[in-house]
Amino acid sequence: MILVCGEALIDLFVGDDDGTALAARAVPGGSPFNVAIALARLGRPAGFCGGLSTDRFGEVLAGRLTRDGVDVSLAPRLSAPTTIGVVAPRPNGDVSYAFHGHGAADRSIGGADLPATLPDGVRALAFGSFSLAVDPAGAAYLALAQREAGRRVVSLDPNLRAMVTPDLAAWRARLAEFLAVADIVKASAEDLADGFGIDPVDAAALTAWAEGRLAGGARLVVTTLGSAGARAFLRTPRGTAMRAVAGRRVRVADTVGAGDTLHAALLARLDARGLLDRAGLETLSPDDVADALDFAVRAASITCERPGANPPTLAEVEARGASPAAQGR
Structure with missing residues (x-):
């Protein structure tokens, strides 16, 4: 099982104002929540470890995870409310976020709420997003990652939301601790620019940043560059091997959940090929990486074609077909 650790919340998609009310749609979400569901839809055993409220929204979140086949036995139920993330469209097709979650269940989880030991079937842990930067949740997840590092694969997606992160200096300090134990690091262009001051179109700077993560102990670093x-x-x-996969030309509905889908699909492909454990990572080849990266880009492109975070199934990704540029690399 791949255990995904972090927040589950309700995304409130806000539309136009008709003069009397705002059009809005409430949708289960949260980056780790999306990753767990994407893993299950891609046919991999997935679990979710995050604070779920006992309120109506929390019931919906738990129900959605369960219906998609995600194991929620390690997700504590808390009486605190569910975080609401307000999502608004931008003219370029991207979206802006604002979180309303002070004292909410996803942020309130502490070390005592997490399992003292993990089931033997947990091969990898995936961490990421806003809950890493807010305590007590962030400190609890860090302690879990540090405890399991070296025994299980640790994958990290910073998924920075700079506009709602109150203290970037504290965020960088916390991320440095997670990066020190991460085997796989996935970072978006926004993470690189807003979190690390790296221009993602500067190939030399991008490579230097990735090599710094590899030198710090990571085995694989993936950077996503949108289109x-x-x-x-x-x-x-023999040193650093780099593989690239071009973006796919699709009709974009929005980009919500695309990065989460890519992270999940990368892990799913490695897991399906028996490469997502300590021994598998040591045998990982550049061809293995190219294959997994292409699969992940295919999956993310399908999510972009759909409104909201709606990851594809394994059959849908396989039907899309591999990119010619990635074959045989």
Whole structure:
């Protein structure tokens, strides 16, 4: 099982004002929530470890996870309310976020709420997004990652929301601790620019940042560049190997959940090929990485065609077909 740790919340998609009310649609969401569902839809055993409220929204979140086949036995139920994330469209097709969650269940989870030991079937843990930066949740997840590092694969997606992160200096300090134990790091163009001051179109700067993560202990670093596709950097005995996959031309509904789908699909493909454990990572080849990266880009492109975070199934991704540029690399 791949255990996804972090927040589950309600995304409130806000539309136009008709003069009397705002058009709005409440949808289960949260980056780790999306990753867990995407993993299950891609046919991999997935679990969710995050604080779920006992309120109506929390019941909906737990129900959605369960219906998609995600194991919620390690997700504590708390009486605190569910976080509401307000999502508004931008003219470029991207979206803006504002979170209303002070004292909410996803942020209130503490070390005592997390399992003292994990089931033997947990091969990998995926961490990411806003809950890493707010305590007590962030400190609890960090302690879990540090405890399991070296025994299970640790994957990290910063998924920074700079507009709602109150203290970027504190965020960077917390991320540095997570990066120190991460085997796989996935970072978006926004993460690189807003969180690390890296221009994602500067190939030399991007490579230097990725190699810094590899030198710090990561085995695989993936950077996503929106319509420009994604790049992966692999630590090998001969140095750094880089593989790139171009973006797919699709009709974009919105980009909500695209990065979450890519993260999940990358892990799912590695897991399906028996490469998502300590031994598998050591044998990971550049061709393996190219295959997994192409699969992940395909999956993310399908999510972009749909409103909201609605990850595809394995059959849908396989029907899309591999990119010619990624084959045989």
